[in-house]
Amino acid sequence: MGIKSFQGKRAESVQEINQISVRDSMNISMVLFNEEMSLLEAMEIMIKKKVSGGPVVDENKKLVGIISEGDCVKQISDSRYYNMPMSDVKVKHKMSTNIESIHPDESIFDVGNKFLTLKRRRFPVVENGKLIGLVSQKDMLRVATGMKGNHWRK
Secondary structure, three states: OOEOOOOOOOOOOHHHHHOOEHHHHOEOOOOOEEOOOEHHHHHHHHHHHOOOEEEEEOOOOOEEEEEEHHHHHHHHHHHHHOOOOOOOOEHHHHOEOOOOOEOOOOEHHHHHHHHHHHOOOEEEEEEOOEEEEEEEHHHHHHHHHOOOOOOOOO
């Protein structure tokens, strides 16, 4: 499925718990978008793949933006209000470019604080300037439920 799961790995100590990294739990199978594709094509992909958006990358897999259902809904609303066609609108015109990315070696639990403070459901994982995965709140839940019987502190 493309998810490197925690797979029941049991941490023996608080130190080991804190060493569970984003790399151990991120999703490496992603729906990617290109900034030159039409917004209508991106919407069709979101519907077909049942995703609410995703990373926008260039030809070198460098992260350049994020496109979301919300970005698309805003364009639909604007197009209707101003009676403008959407066929010539490209992803690059509507994607978010203010991106908070995560390094794969960060603790999954430190990322939990970022989920809360930045009010995001997922973060792109970038290493050496290239997108290598996505980490979501659901990935964090998967890790936590795999730690049955462990304590958070000594």
